[in-house]
Amino acid sequence: xxxxxxxxxxxxxxxxxxxxxxxxxxxxxxxxxxxxxxxxxxxxxxxxxxxxxxxxxxxxxxxxxxxxxxxxxxxxxxxxxxxxxxxxxxxxxxxxxxxxxxxxxxxxxxxxxxxxxxxxxxxxxxxxxxxxxxxxxxxxxxxxxxxxxxxxxxxxxxxxxxxxxxxxxxxxxxxxxxxxxxxxxxxxxxxxxxxxxxxxxxxxxxxxxxxxxxxxxxxxxxxxxxxxxxxxxxxxxxxxxxxxxxxxxxxxxxxxxxxxxxxxxxxxxxxxxxxxxxxxxxxxxxxxxxxxxxxxxxxxxxxxxxxxxxxxxxxxxxxxxxxxxxxxxxxxxxxxxxxxxx
Numbered sequence: 001x002x003x004x005x006x007x008x009x010x011x012x013x014x015x016x017x018x019x020x021x022x023x024x025x026x027x028x029x030x031x032x033x034x035x036x037x038x039x040x041x042x043x044x045x046x047x048x049x050x051x052x053x054x055x056x057x058x059x060x061x062x063x064x065x066x067x068x069x070x071x072x073x074x075x076x077x078x079x080x081x082x083x084x085x086x087x088x089x090x091x092x093x094x095x096x097x098x099x100x101x102x103x104x105x106x107x108x109x110x111x112x113x114x115x116x117x118x119x120x121x122x123x124x125x126x127x128x129x130x131x132x133x134x135x136x137x138x139x140x141x142x143x144x145x146x147x148x149x150x151x152x153x154x155x156x157x158x159x160x161x162x163x164x165x166x167x168x169x170x171x172x173x174x175x176x177x178x179x180x181x182x183x184x185x186x187x188x189x190x191x192x193x194x195x196x197x198x199x200x201x202x203x204x205x206x207x208x209x210x211x212x213x214x215x216x217x218x219x220x221x222x223x224x225x226x227x228x229x230x231x232x233x234x235x236x237x238x239x240x241x242x243x244x245x246x247x248x249x250x251x252x253x254x255x256x257x258x259x260x261x262x263x264x265x266x267x268x269x270x271x272x273x274x275x276x277x278x279x280x281x282x283x284x285x286x287x288x289x290x291x292x293x294x295x296x297x298x299x300x301x302x303x304x305x306x307x308x309x310x311x312x313x314x315x316x317x318x319x320x321x322x323x324x325x326x327x328x329x330x331x332x333x334x335x336x337x338x339x340x341x342x
Contacts, residue, residue: 012038013155013164015071017057019064025057028069028082036080036138039073045138048118049080052136055111056084064132065089070317075153075333076170077146079120079139083154083313085321090128120147121341125314127306133314133321135341150287150339151177152313154320155331156294158187165191166292166331169199171206176235178206179333180217181247183228183292185267187329194224194269210242211275214268218244221269229268230290234337239280239288244272246293250300251286254309257300258286287312287336291319294330299323312336 015031017024032053036046053069060067064086074081116122119136126132137147157164165184170177182198184191201220208216210231217229228245241249243263251259259280266272280288291297299307299319307318312334324330 017069019060019067022061028053028057031071053082055115059111076151078143082136083317084134085317086131088129088131091126123341133318135313148341150312150336152316152334154316159326163192164329166329167195168333173207175207178233181230181290185225194227210277214275218268218272226267226269239282241278250289285338290333292331294328296323
């Protein structure tokens with residue numbers, strides 16, 4: 001059995017920093033440094049994380065509409081991830097922006113080019129007038145490969161909540177890449193407690209067959225308020241989904257949505273039917289996605305072609321930024337076994 005590599009748990013949900021004023025840039029730098037230290041990054045790495053967040057935040061403050069940063073531990077591996085998203089106007093001369101010293105304002109222009117130089121991986125997609133999504137990852141040198149894995153996740157609490165009743169983690173074992181997304185009933189501390197219990201249970205044996213794993217989680221949640229749970233397992237040529245409740249599972253190509261599934265009726269920990277595993281038609285280069293009902297499911301009725309073409313980490317960010325229901329906890333998990341980030 002492999003050791004699970006986990007997303008930052010729900011007690012530390014993704015740090016969400018709307019950049020509606022230049023003062024948010026300082027908050028972003030502080031958050032990035034704090035997350036990097038919590039992840040155990042040493043030496044200059046926490047300060048480098050702060051620089052990346054500051055540069056991306058400054059770019060949003062100067063140029064973007066409805067921009068925000070999302071800061072968290074890497075979904076898979078050891079490191080920190082700084083995500084940025086906005087609603088426009090897009091970057092007309094993106095390749096030139098990657099060069100240190102390029103600027104469209106009277107500044108030093110080190111922002112995007114500096115991030116590209118410092119980060120272990122830096123991935124950006126932009127279109128006019130729709131906006132830009134970016135993912136900068138920073139890892140220790142020995143974990144650089146993890147920084148290029150196309151696995152993404154964002155987990156946010158409902159507005160005015162300190163903890164999230166949603167949670168997510170992912171493990172890589174001999175059985176494949178296995179993810180769990182949990183939506184504790186309601187929100188607040190009791191929902192977060194149920195979600196965290198589900199994650200701890202999953203982490204003890206993530207390589208179980210999915211029906212057994214779902215049953216184990218169900219039994220562990222019996223003394224909690226219960227949760228919706230989605231399990232996804234990806235192999236080289238195979239995908240499986242097992243869910244109960246309102247966690248949705250989709251597979252996407254760059255042209256369309258291929259498959260959609262929802263969990264069986266019930267609540268893990270309270271009343272759950274015999275777990276059913278769905279074998280999902282799979283082919284190379286598809287992206288798999290799980291999300292809770294904190295993401296408006298109507299995004300998939302007529303998806304933006306720009307969104308469909310996004311690499312997995314940017315896809316998670318774009319869905320949260322564009323389709324989150326702020327009054328509920330919201331989580332998106334994405335994975336593509338064949339993508340590699342630059």
